[in-house]
Amino acid sequence: MLQSKRRCAFTLIELLVVIAVIAILVALLLPAVQQAREAARNSQCKNNLKQMGLAFHNYDETFRLLPPTSLNGPLTGVTAFVCILPHLERTAQYEQYMAKVGNTYPTRLLAMEIPVSTYRCPSDFIPNDCCAMMLPRNNASSYGLNTGSLTFRPNENTGAFTDYWNFFQAGKFTGLRPVEIVNRVTSISYITSCDGTSNTLMVGELGRTLADFHEIQGDPSSKFLGGYTAWGGTYPIGMTTASMAGEFNPKTYTSEDSLEAFRGPHPGGVNFVLCDGSVRMIHSNTDNSILERLAHREDGAVIGEF
Numbered sequence: 001m002l003q004s005k006r007r008c009a010f011t012l013i014e015l016l017v018v019i020a021v022i023a024i025l026v027a028l029l030l031p032a033v034q035q036a037r038e039a040a041r042n043s044q045c046k047n048n049l050k051q052m053g054l055a056f057h058n059y060d061e062t063f064r065l066l067p068p069t070s071l072n073g074p075l076t077g078v079t080a081f082v083c084i085l086p087h088l089e090r091t092a093q094y095e096q097y098m099a100k101v102g103n104t105y106p107t108r109l110l111a112m113e114i115p116v117s118t119y120r121c122p123s124d125f126i127p128n129d130c131c132a133m134m135l136p137r138n139n140a141s142s143y144g145l146n147t148g149s150l151t152f153r154p155n156e157n158t159g160a161f162t163d164y165w166n167f168f169q170a171g172k173f174t175g176l177r178p179v180e181i182v183n184r185v186t187s188i189s190y191i192t193s194c195d196g197t198s199n200t201l202m203v204g205e206l207g208r209t210l211a212d213f214h215e216i217q218g219d220p221s222s223k224f225l226g227g228y229t230a231w232g233g234t235y236p237i238g239m240t241t242a243s244m245a246g247e248f249n250p251k252t253y254t255s256e257d258s259l260e261a262f263r264g265p266h267p268g269g270v271n272f273v274l275c276d277g278s279v280r281m282i283h284s285n286t287d288n289s290i291l292e293r294l295a296h297r298e299d300g301a302v303i304g305e306f
Helices: 012-063 091-097 106-112 188-193 256-260 288-295
Strands: 143-146 201-205 269-274 279-283
Touching: 012 143, 012 201, 012 269, 012 279, 091 106
Parallel strands: none
Antiparallel strands: 143 201, 201 269, 269 279
């Protein structure tokens, strides 16, 4: 009696069907996996802002004021982010940073080489060799201080943070703001007496997300920077300041205002910590009038839902 041969392998059609089913499953699952990863990164970004908000509150409780964006003049690099390092449990790094004055001192550069995870959004792509004037890559940051509703350099700072210096005015390096502009010291209690801490932005995302911003503008073959955001080093070495003067959450460089425009890598909006310590995302389509009121510490305007 003849016995039928038992088939031991898939036919070509069966194999193609299996591959197609697997491809469909991967296509269905991959967006969900990516969304879950982005949600985790977004949560970490908000936690970073929460930690910074607490650190600035602790600084304010100690000194009865908020640190200026640049503590003792341009180029020295003593930013507000440097000032709160001890309140982020980084006292040793702070002391190393402050050991000498000037960005080129070896101890300061060594301090900049130590990564500060709180100043990095995990969704923000920080390119290699992205910092100006040979500063370490770990000096790059993802966050900016709210200096108000006007361009930072030639105007009075109307936000939670002010600066004692103006290093750039009308296209020229001049050293100081016009004499008629006097920026005052700010504090949590002062902001509370103005528009209130729940109506004033403190720190927001200032990511390296300008897709066409290179070391030589217009030359895509030159070093990609994505922005100048840094936690150490002040303008023009690094930018710690942000405002609502330009387009909110831009993706490309259109003018100098783009460099200090709040922006982030997350879909839908930009994360902020407000002066009351609360953290939230502000959507990209939020009305400009609301954005300006949130950035201004004492405009007296009523802010609706945002």
